[in-house]
Amino acid sequence: MVWLGLHILAELPPNGQILLDCRHDPLLVLLAYLVACAGSFAMLNIAERVSHVESANAQRQWRLLGAFCLAGGIWAMHFISMLAFEAPLETHYDLPVTGASLLITLIAAILAMNTLSQAEMRPIKYLQASTCIGLGIAGMHYTGMSAMQSDAVQYYHPDLFVLSILIAIVASLAALYLARHFRNGGGMFHQLLKYFASLLMGGGIVSMHFTGMSALTLVLPAGSALELTKTDNSLQLSLTIACITLLIIASSISAALADKKLQCKEHDLQRVNALLSQLDQARMSLQQVAHYDALTNLINRRGFNQVFAEKLAERSASKGMLAVMFLDIDHFKRINDSLGHDAGDELLQIIAGIIKSATRSHDDVVARFGGDEFCILFSLSNREEAQHMAQRIMQKMKEPIVLVGRHMVMTTSIGISVFPDDGTTCDELLKNADLALYQSKGSGRNNLNFFNSNLKARATLELQLEEELRSALVEDTGLELYYQPIYDLHTGQVAKLEALIRWEHPQHGLLSPDRFIGVAEANGLIVKLDTWVLRRACQDLSFLSHIGCEQLKITVNCSALNLCREELPDEVHDALRSAGVEPHRLELEVTENALMGNINTTAKLLSRIRALGVSLSIDDFGTGYSSLAYLKRLPLDTLKIDRSFIQDIPKSPQDMNIVQAIIVMAHTLHLQVVTEGVETSEQYAFLKQHGCDFVQGYLLSRPAPLRHLRPILDLLNRSTSVERLDFTRFYPGHGTDGSMSRDLFAGNPGYHAVASIAQPVR
Template sequence: MNNWLGLDFLVAPLDHTQIHLHGQHDGWLVALAYLVAVSACYVTLVFAERIGQTRTLARRRAWSLMGALSFGFGVWGMHFIAMLAFTVPTRVHYDLFITIASLLIVVLAGLMAMPALSQPDLTLGQRLKAGTVLSVGIVLMHYTGMAAVHTEAVVLYRPLPFLLSIGIAVGASFAALQLIQIFRRHYTGIYRWLRMATALVMGLAIAAMHFTGMWSMVLIAPAQTESTLQGASNSWQLGVGIAIIALLLGVGGLGAAWADRQLQRKENDLERVNSLVGQLDEARASLQQAAHYDPLTDLHNRRAFNQAFAEILERHAQQGRNLGVMFLDIDHFKRINDSLGHDAGDQLLVAMAKIIRDAVREGDLVARFGGDEFCILASLAGPEEARQLAQRILERLRNPVTIGNRTLVMTTSIGISLYPRDGGCCEELLKSADLALYLSKGNGRNTYSFFDETLREKISLQLELEAELREALVEERGLQLYYQPILDVASGQLDKAEALIRWDHPRLGMLAPNCFLGVAEANGFIEDLDAWVLRRACQDLAELTAAGLTELRLAVNCSALSLSNDALPGQIAWRLDDHRLSPRRLELEVTENALVKNVQPTAELLQRIRDLGVTVSIDDFGTGYSSLAYLKRLPIDTVKIDRSFVTGLAEGNADHQIVQAIIGMARPLKLKVTAEGVEHLEQLRLLCALGCDFIQGYHISRPVPLAQVPEVIARYASGVCPLQAQAEADADALALAKALG
């Protein structure tokens, strides 16, 4: 024998004076012990699952504690039942104090090891520590429990089975910790079945450790000892009792785990519901924000403005207070988008919105209606207070604004309507403010205007004209072309005429172009009107040719919008071919302002038209800002001096020098010069003296219908020009005419 750590080990063979007592195990109690071990392991794995599913640290620790108690009592219960199953041929009893001590040892070991499971992930050091504590506890519990066996025989231990039992305890402990870490993360599907299989294997490992330890135990008695197999008389009662307690604890633990799982599910469901409710609230708030606020400027949008407007108007009506409605539009905002891009435009709108918001008073409502259009609702004492507010907004908006690395100075136009003077409902007030804004733009922008009834009548008339003009254009009803002959000073013949559109309105009578062309331009069908004029002019020119006027040329006006149409040269060629007309008999008149808006594309388009053989004339020459700079770059044949310079020509003022300069400039460029608006003989004399090529005006002829064109031209068939006819009654004029040849 050899004593080690209080244990006696068998290191030499037995002599003839010693008897090795061989014991037996009750198979049913062994099976019951294994069942208790499996149930303890399974319950421990279930508790580990709860630890993985529980979010709070306190609850994780509680489940760790319950797992430690369940595991400790289950392993001890398995050990004690297995000890009760062991019978030997000698009297055996158990020391109660040592038996309870063995239980306390394993429970304490579990309490020390299991809290590590409350950590989401165990480090290697934590696993080593927990596994060591747990395996030491199991080994101490087992051999302390075996030390509780009191018998007449001597208890010895064989070293190798003893060490093997310790190895099994250590391996089972570390394997249990690893498996618990796995199953606490996976608790659905196949892992539930794996958990049961794992419990069976762990129970087997714990039972194997116990019976390996029992195998290492040797009972030695003197040779004269009676060989009577004896055991504890109450083994079955104690074993079954302990098993029932262990199993009840396991069932109770499983019930608690199930209840906690259901509670956890309800809590999770409640959290999901609360989360969904929160998300719905956020979505509702986002929708509310999107539905009532402009995403760019964070101002009220049109929808929110209309809702608030109705409430504010009703409140002011009840209180008898005045209310001002202001429409604001940023002047020439499109230029910013076209030149700097839409991102810069958005930044400018944000800056402008902030300036407007800071300029108004607390309680005033500011909204963005879209684009560069804003609207303000302000409680006012009267028109003077509205005027002061408008002036303050205009002044602040004129301050420089920095966008990127550029400093911009923008202006705005404001239209103002007042309640109850300009309307009694929201729609009327908004419409009145919009009409006043239209007036501000017409007055040069960068100003404010109040609504008045004459403006409503004017706009109403324009709306009526728009609808009626569209109808007249589609049905070709009421639209006519008049022709104003143009005198060729050199030949004294009327060999050219300008086509001028007229509208025979059913209610207003014959309307000049200035009454309705602006309506067509503002409403986007000026191109259709130009196309109609071109088609009708070519048709009329074909009729005049058939009437014998084979050399007559027609001048047709072209709007700026038509001039940007790349298909215009093709349309002109088609009309000429359709009526078998020579291109040289058509002249296209374009305004100076239309030419200089986009010089390069315009010059290319005009060159294509000239390549057809059609001549090009600049109308209203001298009224623009850059005509002299761009004149040499444009493919043109004629410049037409605007009538504003001809009107005061006879008075010898600056107009005389301007006309003289234009003619002098045209000569080196080999351009013809036409003067329009000639109404008096003195104007005719001076223009002839200055070297003007063509004369157009009432002094030559008023615009006449197509049927009268041959008659007017026939008056000049003798080759005597009006200047020569006048010279017969005026000797000075005759001398001047002869001098001019």
């Protein structure tokens, strides 16, 4: 078969001269191999760039450049290898055919780059593409061989010819696989592998060429004479072609590397921009979180303070007025406890909308400070405007609210401070508005109050009392227990003593509990105070046992806050054990309202205390949630009737009927009855007549400290009941109103002094 003057499958002619003295210049062969390797390396780099370029137009440009580099490398390798071929005859090359071989190489290279640009390829696609590319390279080789013009005829050995084509296909398959493998990755090891792959690909291309050259046999026709080349410029031409090709390839590789760095910088810039955008969004989110309440979308305390400072500066410059209004939802905790926190959150959102709708314009600032506390900041020209706004909010709050299927009406307590009358700084105005709110809540809620200087003085005094009370508890100084006898109407003896705390204040003198118990409850000191009273009362009870009062019992008051603590029974047990006192001589006295706070928990806690042997008494009965259903569930021993039912006896028949009914009810429930506040002999006679068990009050004795208690007990225990009903027979100066004269305790100057300063116990 003859193709382009090449005898590919033809047999050698019987006559003719075979040229055996043919060889290749080793230097040019090495140069051709280096060019092939450079073209392969360029193709690998550019294929990598194609896979990382996002623009379709840029991908086309890079594919075309990669095809030129690969085609140039293969064609230059072939041409330099042909120049390295040395034969004893004159040869020259047909330029159009040589150009055609370059075109074939370019087509094969374009096919290779297009194949590499596909995202996914199955193995069959690899085989098809490598076959086409290999045939193209083989076609380029043999077309280039046909461009070599000489007197000799080219004959090709069929086996080596086919082998050269197979090598071209295998080299193409390897090139495609390696190029796709090295499209991704980075680092020094990846680069070294790319160099090694370029050497393998270059070797495959050169192997194909020299396998084809091995298949070549040059035959001179019979009678033709050998002609040596006149001049040999193959080295210069090879170097020129190699330099041009390598420069083009190097430029392409440099462009690919530069584009890679540029793209990396662009990606870095994009990441930086994305990061900056995320940071900006995060900053805005943080600002939203930092300055706005997530539940109501109102500004929070921090945002309010910032706006407040700005508006305060404006008003200071313009000599205007500002009002700060604190709002607290009355009994909001009941909603959370009864309907759940989700319902409480929904209610807060509704209330926030109500408050917002009651403001005048966007200049009014509404904030939620936390929980159920809101604050409004607005400008005004006179104080009446603040009052009108507060009344408008309170009126809107009275409109029924539908919550989880229920219609309810909420109320609010409001405190107001005004700039510049009530303060000139943010902190001062907020604090004063809070004091006014506290006043509104203390005066029955659903009320509004403006700040006044008396509130600040009271707050200052309470703060001072708190600090001094804390020190008194830590240092155990100034606090003392006073005891008021509880008289047994059946035995005519003092049966119990009620422990009542007093505080000898260094500036304010002797303070009764109503002056500092509220401070202790508001500031978390009530537990320590109750514990101190319990331990001191047990110690005093132990002392009384040693002076002949072994049968006396002491009653100790327990606050509502302390009654919720699981540790209380253990503390009672420790106090009794430390003092060495029998439990039945201690009686714990709790108020009715404290018992009804959480009846189930309270009943369990009282049962634990009752199991110790300690008696239990309910104080101030009739002033709270009086309920027989609750009373029968509690392990009580004694019921104490509040003095409010006694003070109008015998003038009030209604009070007499109530007291009589309470005594009958208590005895029905097997409870003993103590009546406090007995101040007249008429009250005493009425209670004894109707079966009351115990009485206490100023008629018998005022509270006295332990050191002055023994004479009082002796006096009361020695007297007969009839004598005790008419003190004027024995003690001149005892008034008919039940007040105790100083002569009653003549010979007991200590108690004489105490009786004159002790405050009434309510």
